[in-house]
Amino acid sequence: MTRQIQISLPSTGDDEWHATREPLTSGWLTQGPKVAAFEKAFSQRHAVKHALATTSCTTGLHLILAAMGIGPGDEVIVPAFTWVATANVVLYCGATPVFADVERDTCNIDPVDVARKLSPRTKAVIAVHLFGLCADMDALRAVLPANVPIIEDAACASGASYKGTPAGGLGLAAAFSFHPRKSITTGEGGMVTTQDAALAATADQLRNHGASISEEQRHNGPKPYLLAEFNMLGFNYRMTDLQGAVGLVQLAKLDRFIDERDRWASWYMEQLAGIPWLRMPQRSAHGKHAWQAFVTTVDPALAPLPRNQIMEILQQQGIATRPGTHAVHLLGCYRDRYGLKPDDLPGARDCDAHTMAIPLHNRMSADDYAYVVEALRGIG
Numbered sequence: 001m002t003r004q005i006q007i008s009l010p011s012t013g014d015d016e017w018h019a020t021r022e023p024l025t026s027g028w029l030t031q032g033p034k035v036a037a038f039e040k041a042f043s044q045r046h047a048v049k050h051a052l053a054t055t056s057c058t059t060g061l062h063l064i065l066a067a068m069g070i071g072p073g074d075e076v077i078v079p080a081f082t083w084v085a086t087a088n089v090v091l092y093c094g095a096t097p098v099f100a101d102v103e104r105d106t107c108n109i110d111p112v113d114v115a116r117k118l119s120p121r122t123k124a125v126i127a128v129h130l131f132g133l134c135a136d137m138d139a140l141r142a143v144l145p146a147n148v149p150i151i152e153d154a155a156c157a158s159g160a161s162y163k164g165t166p167a168g169g170l171g172l173a174a175a176f177s178f179h180p181r182k183s184i185t186t187g188e189g190g191m192v193t194t195q196d197a198a199l200a201a202t203a204d205q206l207r208n209h210g211a212s213i214s215e216e217q218r219h220n221g222p223k224p225y226l227l228a229e230f231n232m233l234g235f236n237y238r239m240t241d242l243q244g245a246v247g248l249v250q251l252a253k254l255d256r257f258i259d260e261r262d263r264w265a266s267w268y269m270e271q272l273a274g275i276p277w278l279r280m281p282q283r284s285a286h287g288k289h290a291w292q293a294f295v296t297t298v299d300p301a302l303a304p305l306p307r308n309q310i311m312e313i314l315q316q317q318g319i320a321t322r323p324g325t326h327a328v329h330l331l332g333c334y335r336d337r338y339g340l341k342p343d344d345l346p347g348a349r350d351c352d353a354h355t356m357a358i359p360l361h362n363r364m365s366a367d368d369y370a371y372v373v374e375a376l377r378g379i380g
């Protein structure tokens, strides 16, 4: 039988399974002590004052924009090459996503194009740390007026850093993802981080239906007749305590996961350097790459075959690959809504057409990595 190598596999097992025992037996199943402990540990690891667990990175980003009061008439600049949720959350608020192009070598937002897309209505920029590589925050900050904050879409960037500061503390607020495709997982889940106490307090209320006091406060308080007040329209974006328990265990493994990924990323770069048509991802020039994915670029001028055919050949050999992510302006719900053309964002168009993620995760063996390298060398 041919070897089967997945693009990504979560590294969960007995430790995570045991961790869910306590909430399952205590009966405290939704946001409670385990979530609080996970938030505390996450905020310490990422050197931020506030961390709020959510149901996903998507709902985390939505919470941040809602807590900032972003709404109809406002514009938020987002990169055009990203997971669709980065733009969707702007629409959830009734605001308008404005696409900025990305740099072809890093796949991250291009500050030069951001400067062109600014308008008096710009209320924020969402910088995505794509695949675990932090966006060039200083270059981005340099083109923005002081009243336009940067929000980090740190979905792929747990454990990443930029110029000595961990992701999560590089802008006004950040949202992380614990989807199984990311380096640490809680099944579904996310985390909002910020240094801003007022923003954290508003996001905390919005996460729990807009309630003025939490279930836990009510449960433990001396006044049984007390119900929360609801003075704002909130959501239910609470993480469960089962997920919090799993997250605590996963977080303790984060640095080991990243170090291992970093070693194999270096090995891939050495081993694949001789393939002229396959461009390697950028190492971080400014800090720690979290290697959520290892995304290569198939150079169309040099490749012996089109990218998609290469992906099919690898698939036949049991090796999963994927395009890096989408050019969001080419997706129906944005293309049709705003009448966007591929050439409007040429960097995103090219990243969409030419990127190819190859397997990199913490359940691959040395033989698996060698097999991927041999298969790529064999093409052409």
Ligand SMILES: *Cc1c(COP(=O)(O)O)cnc(C)c1O
Pocket (backbone or CB within 6 Å): 055, 056, 057, 058, 059, 082, 083, 085, 086, 128, 130, 153, 155, 156, 176, 177, 178, 179, 189, 190
């Ligand atoms: C995965 C991902 C998201 C969505 O995260 P969820 O937790 O699944 O909502 C958002 N943005 C980027 C860049 C992602 O990679």
